[in-house]
Amino acid sequence: MSSTETGTGTKIHVLGPLEQIPVGEGRAFAVDGKQVAVFRLREGSLRAVSAVCPHRGGPLADGTIDGQVVICPLHQHAFDLATGCSTTGANALQTYRVRLDREQNLVLETAPV
Amino acid sequence: MSRSGVPDARPRLVVIGNGMAGARAVEEIIARGGTEQFRITMFGDEPYGNYNRIMLSHVLAGDEDDGAIFLNPLSWYRDNGITLHAGVRAERIDRFTKHVFSSDGRVTPYDTLIIATGSRSHMPPMEGLYTPGGSVKHGIFGFRTIDDTRKMVAYAQHEHHRHAVVIGGGLLGLEAASGLRRHGLEVDVVHSGGHLMSAQMGPEGGAVLRRSVQGLGIGVHTGSRTTAVLGTDKVAGVRLRDRPDIECDMVVMAAGIRPNVDLAVLSGLPVERAIVVDDSLRVQDEDDVYAVGECVQHRGQVYGLVAPLWEQAAVLANHVTGADTGAAYLGSRTATKLKVAGVEVASMGLQGPELETDEHIVFSEPSRGVFKSIVVRDNKMVGATLLGDSRKVAFLTQAFDRGLPLPEERLGLMFDLGTPGQEVGVAELDDDAQVCNCNGVSKRALADAVKGGCTTVAGAMDATRAGKGCGSCKLLVGQVVEWAAGGAVEDDPAASYYVPGIPLDKQALMAEIRKRGLRSVSAVFQALAPGGREDAKSKMGLASLLKMMLADQYIDERDARFINDRVHANVQRDGTFSVVPQMKGGVTSVQQLRRIADVAEKHKVPLIKLTGGQRIDLLGIRKEDLPQVWADLDMPSGYAYGKSFRTVKTCVGQDFCRYGTGDSTRLGVELESRFQGLESPAKLKLAVSGCPRNCAESLVKDVGVVAVEGGRWEIYVGGAAGAHIRKGDLLATVDDPEDVKVLAGRFIQYYREQANWLERTYAFVPRVGIDHLRAVIVDDAEGIAGRLDEAMQASVDSYVDPWRERDDPQTPGQFRTSLPLTVLPQVPVR
Numbered sequence A: 001m002s003s004t005e006t007g008t009g010t011k012i013h014v015l016g017p018l019e020q021i022p023v024g025e026g027r028a029f030a031v032d033g034k035q036v037a038v039f040r041l042r043e044g045s046l047r048a049v050s051a052v053c054p055h056r057g058g059p060l061a062d063g064t065i066d067g068q069v070v071i072c073p074l075h076q077h078a079f080d081l082a083t084g085c086s087t088t089g090a091n092a093l094q095t096y097r098v099r100l101d102r103e104q105n106l107v108l109e110t111a112p113v
Numbered sequence B: 001m002s003r004s005g006v007p008d009a010r011p012r013l014v015v016i017g018n019g020m021a022g023a024r025a026v027e028e029i030i031a032r033g034g035t036e037q038f039r040i041t042m043f044g045d046e047p048y049g050n051y052n053r054i055m056l057s058h059v060l061a062g063d064e065d066d067g068a069i070f071l072n073p074l075s076w077y078r079d080n081g082i083t084l085h086a087g088v089r090a091e092r093i094d095r096f097t098k099h100v101f102s103s104d105g106r107v108t109p110y111d112t113l114i115i116a117t118g119s120r121s122h123m124p125p126m127e128g129l130y131t132p133g134g135s136v137k138h139g140i141f142g143f144r145t146i147d148d149t150r151k152m153v154a155y156a157q158h159e160h161h162r163h164a165v166v167i168g169g170g171l172l173g174l175e176a177a178s179g180l181r182r183h184g185l186e187v188d189v190v191h192s193g194g195h196l197m198s199a200q201m202g203p204e205g206g207a208v209l210r211r212s213v214q215g216l217g218i219g220v221h222t223g224s225r226t227t228a229v230l231g232t233d234k235v236a237g238v239r240l241r242d243r244p245d246i247e248c249d250m251v252v253m254a255a256g257i258r259p260n261v262d263l264a265v266l267s268g269l270p271v272e273r274a275i276v277v278d279d280s281l282r283v284q285d286e287d288d289v290y291a292v293g294e295c296v297q298h299r300g301q302v303y304g305l306v307a308p309l310w311e312q313a314a315v316l317a318n319h320v321t322g323a324d325t326g327a328a329y330l331g332s333r334t335a336t337k338l339k340v341a342g343v344e345v346a347s348m349g350l351q352g353p354e355l356e357t358d359e360h361i362v363f364s365e366p367s368r369g370v371f372k373s374i375v376v377r378d379n380k381m382v383g384a385t386l387l388g389d390s391r392k393v394a395f396l397t398q399a400f401d402r403g404l405p406l407p408e409e410r411l412g413l414m415f416d417l418g419t420p421g422q423e424v425g426v427a428e429l430d431d432d433a434q435v436c437n438c439n440g441v442s443k444r445a446l447a448d449a450v451k452g453g454c455t456t457v458a459g460a461m462d463a464t465r466a467g468k469g470c471g472s473c474k475l476l477v478g479q480v481v482e483w484a485a486g487g488a489v490e491d492d493p494a495a496s497y498y499v500p501g502i503p504l505d506k507q508a509l510m511a512e513i514r515k516r517g518l519r520s521v522s523a524v525f526q527a528l529a530p531g532g533r534e535d536a537k538s539k540m541g542l543a544s545l546l547k548m549m550l551a552d553q554y555i556d557e558r559d560a561r562f563i564n565d566r567v568h569a570n571v572q573r574d575g576t577f578s579v580v581p582q583m584k585g586g587v588t589s590v591q592q593l594r595r596i597a598d599v600a601e602k603h604k605v606p607l608i609k610l611t612g613g614q615r616i617d618l619l620g621i622r623k624e625d626l627p628q629v630w631a632d633l634d635m636p637s638g639y640a641y642g643k644s645f646r647t648v649k650t651c652v653g654q655d656f657c658r659y660g661t662g663d664s665t666r667l668g669v670e671l672e673s674r675f676q677g678l679e680s681p682a683k684l685k686l687a688v689s690g691c692p693r694n695c696a697e698s699l700v701k702d703v704g705v706v707a708v709e710g711g712r713w714e715i716y717v718g719g720a721a722g723a724h725i726r727k728g729d730l731l732a733t734v735d736d737p738e739d740v741k742v743l744a745g746r747f748i749q750y751y752r753e754q755a756n757w758l759e760r761t762y763a764f765v766p767r768v769g770i771d772h773l774r775a776v777i778v779d780d781a782e783g784i785a786g787r788l789d790e791a792m793q794a795s796v797d798s799y800v801d802p803w804r805e806r807d808d809p810q811t812p813g814q815f816r817t818s819l820p821l822t823v824l825p826q827v828p829v830r
């Protein structure tokens, strides 16, 4: 993984090839001392949210997803993948921008603090 | 003295009886400002707060937890400043000095007194009810209180208790019978009347009801009287007039109720059939004593249902608080709408024609359990009985209550034929009309809940408690909610769907999957979900269903699986996993034990534990270590994580045990070898015991097998001892252990095809009924036994130990950690 900082303070992290994530699943990455879960939706797009469930620390990258939400495997709280908001009343997740570069590598952006 | 030290000048209101009427009366009084007006004290014979007595039928049947039926928990009394003496009996009233004397020796002064002592079960005179010592014989039960119900459940679940006789074929008797039937007992109902529920309906209706009740596997003996209970120290049977004796282990008395009036009689109050009250619910000739509920007689009538007492409580509260001293109770019309033993029953007014000029319209369809009878006099409806289909009840109740003119085509009273339809009926219903009789919920209360934002039927039911009693009003509740929401009602889509994301029930879903040749979860979403949308909550259920239907033709998309099924281990609270290797029938060996010990040592396993399923659990394994742990173990998966076949518990059996009559260990191992890893709608746990001492707890397993004398094997299904407790039903007794395998397999396959997602056998078996299962599985009544056996064989043949994936991960990063920065383990290490 490599990280670069843009002029605006946003950091760009290249997380490696897309193939690390099977279709419809998520994988966790350590980014800048934080844990980020990146999901590959079945329709092809990517989503990234904080990897630790705000409820009781469940591993969200092990969750089940659809086009909208990820469901935590421990107590089934659900979170909107685009906004991070919980649809079941838990605290919200941090969301991140994530995309592919030309070499089909995952690219994650972390905002300036 | 009040807390501030200033003497409390509020007059004292004392209530005797803390049941449905007493507590309701107090609620009504509080609603009229009673807390400021009175210091309230309540006496209740039962050591609890107030609960919904109607729900005891559900508690008996095991549908409802006894904790869930409380209407007023102890905190309610505290919050309203009410002093409750629970478990204390009021013994005498001194009307002149105005004091109540109670069983705890207390003397309580009152200014205003309310008596709400209700009724008790009637013990009809017969021989053998009591032991020589004078106590009621062991095995005889009343059906009135939570304690009665708890005792009955405990007794019914005792393995030696297999047959119950219920005396009385009215509402209560039929509820008791169907509840006990659900515990797997054989049940007979003895009723002295000529037909069932003779207080509510005529003979033709009774005959249709009898068919429905017999359809539940309940024996019905009408026109007969029980003359004695047999047995010396405990119940052994009953003696009937003109009929052979019935052997049984328990007797339930449901032959009517008697008002609790001893206290009133002893205290010199006017009592005829019950305590006599006037139109303001004041006891006759008394100034400060009121009575309400089943213990009162008003204008010659004594009521035995809750709807009248809701009306009484409101009038009483108006007088006691002075809110409306003109209020008068003029009696209740006995229109009842109930669900008895699962059958909807509505009855009002006359059961049949009385004058020659009365019109009588009757429709009867016994095979569907439907019967309707309506009596019309001078173009007004004066009586109706509806059985099995109460869709027209709203309209009929109104026509009855208000004497509305009737459609000329009388058939329209029974069916929707362009006459005032149901919706019109609902719209026309008075705001005050009581929709739920059990919990006293009016149309207005429901409409208010909808306006307050409850736009689903389930939401409005939760908010008002409507429909949460006998359940017979649910249809009407639904219509009222729909009407109040102006058609904008959101229905609860998940109710009948197999999974929430696809609007089809299981059979329809399976048919579509077959018709369209769908083979993967994503293909099912694309073809059958609204907008082709995937739904995370539906994935696991669909994956299980497809695997069951297609065996090796299934296209296995890993994202459709729950994490446990992706990595073949159970996720723990800290994101680690537990590993339970297969140990068939709980039998292990030196080699296995040594290997497990070595693995635990090598991987520093935080906890090694014997499970409740007779094998060894290694807990706290990191995801990334799973493949290596499996490789080191070199044992197959025990499936302790899936919605699948789990274990077969066994006892030592014949080879070692001095009582063993069958080789239970061997059969258990063979069953586990055969069914290992099968997907199913929910967990399947089996057991085989070598004799009826049942050391492997076979009676509380999804499939339990017991060896009995003579080399025979009993097969039980639908047992449970987890979140629910249920004794399994006897499916068959066979001679050959091979037959056990065939029948168990056939049952499991039928369950896999028919059960709802996550429906354990303890819910499935009573839902479809053991008689039906016996017919399909043992007698092959539907001619599908061969097909079921083949489907099972195909599933058995497609078994592959999932722990082989250690050598061949199915997806990139299958075993990669999901909590990369966490220091593990977070669970305690022992």
Ligand code: SRM
Binding pocket: B570, B571, B572, B573, B578, B580, B609, B610, B611, B612, B613, B614, B615, B617, B639, B640, B641, B646, B647, B649, B683, B685, B720, B721, B722, B723, B724, B760
């Ligand atoms: C390991 C074990 C407890 C033990 O230390 O002994 C266990 C552990 C769990 N049980 Fe159990 N059950 C275990 C035997 C039982 C038994 C006894 C038995 O199998 O004979 C029962 C009662 C029988 C039954 O199944 O009804 C039992 C009834 C439950 C239930 C209630 C199911 C029900 O509908 O009544 C659940 C919850 C559920 O399934 O939704 C449950 C769920 C669980 C889960 C899987 C909860 C979860 O989803 O994480 C536990 C996993 C703990 C973990 O961190 O790994 N467990 N559980 C037992 C494993 C047995 C095995 O070898 O496979």
Ligand SMILES: Cc1cc2nc3c(=O)[nH]c(=O)nc-3n(C[C@H](O)[C@H](O)[C@H](O)COP(=O)(O)OP(=O)(O)OC[C@H]3O[C@@H](n4cnc5c(N)ncnc54)[C@H](O)[C@@H]3O)c2cc1C
Binding pocket: B016, B017, B018, B019, B020, B021, B022, B043, B044, B045, B046, B053, B054, B055, B056, B057, B088, B089, B090, B091, B116, B117, B118, B119, B143, B144, B145, B172, B175, B260, B263, B292, B293, B294, B295, B303, B304, B305, B306, B307, B309, B338, B339, B437, B438, B470
């Ligand atoms: C299993 C079952 C199912 C039923 N199903 C239905 C149904 O579907 N629909 C329907 O409308 N009705 C049904 N009923 C009837 C309904 O429950 C009663 O009509 C209602 O409970 C009567 O209320 P109550 O307050 O008069 O009497 P209860 O609810 O019996 O309350 C009286 C209370 O007073 C206490 N008490 C008595 N004497 C004393 C004393 N001296 N001192 C202190 N406390 C005393 C008693 O212990 C009891 O707790 C059912 C009843 C049962 C048992």
Ligand code: SF4
Binding pocket: B651, B652, B653, B654, B657, B658, B659, B660, B661, B664, B689, B690, B691, B692, B693, B694, B695, B696
């Ligand atoms: S079930 Fe019977 S045979 Fe088996 S161990 Fe227990 S007592 Fe022995």
Ligand code: FES
Binding pocket: A053, A054, A055, A056, A057, A058, A072, A073, A074, A075, A076, A077
């Ligand atoms: S830890 Fe995620 S739901 Fe509880």
